Amino acid sequence: MNDYNFAYLDEQTKRMIRRAILKGLAIPGYQVPFASREMPMPYGWGTGGVQISAATLTPEDTFKVIDQGADDTTNAVSIRQFFEKTAEVETTTTTSEATVIQTRHRIPEEPLTEDQILVYQVPIPEPLRFLEPRETETRKMHALEEYGLMHVKLYEDISQHGHIATSYAYPVRIEGRYVMDPSPIPKFDNPKMEMAAIQLFGAGREQRIYALPPYTSVVSLDFDDHPFDPSKAPHCCALCGAEDSYLDEVIVDDEGGRMFVCSDTDYCERRRAAGHRGAALAEDAA
Amino acid sequence: MYVAVKGGERAIENAHAWLAEERRGDPSIDELSVAQIREQLSLAVNRVMAEGSLFDPDLAALAIKQARGDLIEAIFLIRAYRTTLPRFGSSEPIETSDMQCDRRISATFKDVPGGQILGPTFDYTHRLIDFKLAADGEIPDAAEVPTDPEPVPHVTGFLNKEGLIEEALDDEEAPRDLTREPLELPADRALRLQALTRADEGFTLGMAYSTQRGYARNHAFVGELRIGTVPVEMDIPELGFAIEIGEITVTECESVNQFKGSKTERPQFTRGYGLVFGQTERKAISMALVDRALRWEELGEDFVGAPAQDAEFVLYHGDNIQATGFLEHIKLPHYVDFQSELELVRKLRREAGASQVQEAAE
Numbered sequence: 001m002n003d004y005n006f007a008y009l010d011e012q013t014k015r016m017i018r019r020a021i022l023k024g025l026a027i028p029g030y031q032v033p034f035a036s037r038e039m040p041m042p043y044g045w046g047t048g049g050v051q052i053s054a055a056t057l058t059p060e061d062t063f064k065v066i067d068q069g070a071d072d073t074t075n076a077v078s079i080r081q082f083f084e085k086t087a088e089v090e091t092t093t094t095t096s097e098a099t100v101i102q103t104r105h106r107i108p109e110e111p112l113t114e115d116q117i118l119v120y121q122v123p124i125p126e127p128l129r130f131l132e133p134r135e136t137e138t139r140k141m142h143a144l145e146e147y148g149l150m151h152v153k154l155y156e157d158i159s160q161h162g163h164i165a166t167s168y169a170y171p172v173r174i175e176g177r178y179v180m181d182p183s184p185i186p187k188f189d190n191p192k193m194e195m196a197a198i199q200l201f202g203a204g205r206e207q208r209i210y211a212l213p214p215y216t217s218v219v220s221l222d223f224d225d226h227p228f229d230p231s232k233a234p235h236c237c238a239l240c241g242a243e244d245s246y247l248d249e250v251i252v253d254d255e256g257g258r259m260f261v262c263s264d265t266d267y268c269e270r271r272r273a274a275g276h277r278g279a280a281l282a283e284d285a286a
Numbered sequence: 287m288y289v290a291v292k293g294g295e296r297a298i299e300n301a302h303a304w305l306a307e308e309r310r311g312d313p314s315i316d317e318l319s320v321a322q323i324r325e326q327l328s329l330a331v332n333r334v335m336a337e338g339s340l341f342d343p344d345l346a347a348l349a350i351k352q353a354r355g356d357l358i359e360a361i362f363l364i365r366a367y368r369t370t371l372p373r374f375g376s377s378e379p380i381e382t383s384d385m386q387c388d389r390r391i392s393a394t395f396k397d398v399p400g401g402q403i404l405g406p407t408f409d410y411t412h413r414l415i416d417f418k419l420a421a422d423g424e425i426p427d428a429a430e431v432p433t434d435p436e437p438v439p440h441v442t443g444f445l446n447k448e449g450l451i452e453e454a455l456d457d458e459e460a461p462r463d464l465t466r467e468p469l470e471l472p473a474d475r476a477l478r479l480q481a482l483t484r485a486d487e488g489f490t491l492g493m494a495y496s497t498q499r500g501y502a503r504n505h506a507f508v509g510e511l512r513i514g515t516v517p518v519e520m521d522i523p524e525l526g527f528a529i530e531i532g533e534i535t536v537t538e539c540e541s542v543n544q545f546k547g548s549k550t551e552r553p554q555f556t557r558g559y560g561l562v563f564g565q566t567e568r569k570a571i572s573m574a575l576v577d578r579a580l581r582w583e584e585l586g587e588d589f590v591g592a593p594a595q596d597a598e599f600v601l602y603h604g605d606n607i608q609a610t611g612f613l614e615h616i617k618l619p620h621y622v623d624f625q626s627e628l629e630l631v632r633k634l635r636r637e638a639g640a641s642q643v644q645e646a647a648e
Binding site: 004008010033034035036037038039040042043044045047067068069072073074075076077078081104105106123134135136161162163165167168169184185186187188205207208231232233246247248249263 | 294295297298362365366368369370372465466467468469470471472598602607608610611612613614615618619620621622623625626627628629630633634637
């Protein structure tokens with residue numbers, strides 16, 4: 001597949017994307033418009049993340065792709081194969097070995113380091129979109145720091161349900177300035193966003209890039225009397241026994257019986273390799 | 287016992303192999319050639335070129351074959367290919383008044399210089415299934431006349447001479463390029479037309495139809511519809527002048543819309559414009575109507591809240607490659623977000639249940 005340039009995109013396009021990334025890093029949380037290209041995979045399937053990865057990868061990088069926390073979900077496989085073919089970079093499923101990690105809907109459980117870049121796929125970059133559908137309006141609201149509408153929405157949730165009824169894509173405020181969509185990660189992952197790695201967000205269809213430099217302040221919106229709660233299922237992983245990881249619920253039989261397992265497959269495998277056993281495996285052994 | 291679902295890689299390979307087999311269909315039936323598609327499904331080819339924004343009938347035909355006849359999929363293939371092509375310059379604006387017309391009609395005048403040419407149209411066919419086509423029937427020869435080498439003048443030009451229609455201003459400014467810059471609003475007319483010419487035919491048709499039914503009605507006449515070939519010229523810096531690099535088929539529609547006037551200006555007709563690759567007249571007429579509806583602001587009309595007047599609505603939702611990608615992405619796994627919703631709903635139900643029990647007790 002060497003008919004294409006390294007990592008598929010031509011150098012001019014990569015330069016344009018890198019400029020948008022740099023601008024994004026300079027104004028954390030601000031959505032930078034960029035001339036998103038038509039990629040050979042559909043819009044909505046990670047074209048924003050793919051373009052950022054293409055502009056970020058160097059031949060020396062080691063690349064990891066996860067979707068829903070797992071390395072082997074079909075779209076993660078497809079994106080990994082795309083860069084194996086077009087960039088011939090090394091790929092890995094081990095979080096700590098990767099220098100660039102492209103993700104959809106999760107942040108790895110293992111803390112990332114200063115040598116790593118986390119690239120998010122973003123469907124709708126605008127946190128205010130479902131409160132105000134017009135881009136012309138929401139850009140004004142960001143410019144004027146006019147976030148009252150968002151607080152009213154969260155307040156209405158509390159008055160109606162007793163809780164803030166947002167469980168993923170939970171809005172965050174960056175360095176006390178921009179309200180930002182963290183992409184549809186579960187709110188469980190929000191506290192991890194204050195991290196050592198660079199975080200880059202790409203929305204291909206919506207033609208936006210935004211970014212967080214290392215150790216940027218990321219505050220999940222809340223109220224003094226209703227503090228943010230990064231909840232998860234009240235279980236531990238049935239395979240590795242982890243109590244601190246985000247869990248997927250899997251239906252295992254016709255009776256609706258279920259088990260809970262780590263969504264981060266690498267984390268779970270690593271723990272099992274280290275000898276940790278959850279309830280399901282303990283029974284097998286018995 | 288559940289093990290984490292593995293084997294996404296093999297599943298994808300197998301799916302692709304099966305897809306290839308299904309694409310070919312029954313191998314005892316002759317395979318379609320790209321030339322057959324190009325020649326015999328030419329209107330599909332035209333649509334793929336128009337919405338794919340790439341004039342290449344052979345490539346469009348190949349894309350249709352690869353996409354098993356799914357035209358949006360074929361358009362996607364063309365777009366993804368197009369974006370990898372180097373851009374080495376831009377052509378001079380085409381002159382549609384120099385068009386060699388295969389078809390040229392005006393609904394506003396009974397006869398016009400250059401004549402009314404019906405051309406190869408379905409318009410007056412009776413839509414009866416032609417069973418002769420199922421058996422390979424020979425087609426009768428169509429009558430031929432020598433083409434008139436004289437250029438065919440634009441109908442709206444005649445209205446222009448009398449000042450009856452607004453001037454179409456040439457601002458000499460190079461338009462922005464939708465495929466090289468992010469779409470930012472407000473979009474000027476050139477940019478809107480760019481978006482419309484590659485917008486989904488069905489979407490554009492629906493928008494145009496809504497204006498006819500009263501959602502920002504602007505009563506359009508087809509002042510002129512012409513289909514034919516025009517030369518494409520490009521300025522070659524080394525030569526210092528423009529040379530013809532090829533010829534393309536386009537469909538152009540100029541609509542003549544209800545007049546307006548103000549205290550300072552006498553009443554006159556207004557324009558809507560459609561220009562699309564290939565023989566694509568449904569699309570070109572739709573485009574002209576939507577263009578006209580989007581011009582409400584510059585023409586001093588009221589915004590009545592109609593979808594077709596709303597540039598942000600039309601421009602952000604007309605592209606079928608963006609739309610289909612985002613629509614279909616909901617097939618991808620979403621179990622992490624769903625899990626967080628599950629937990630929230632369970633929690634809310636638990637608390638609602640508890641408060642109901644308490645209310646009953648009180």
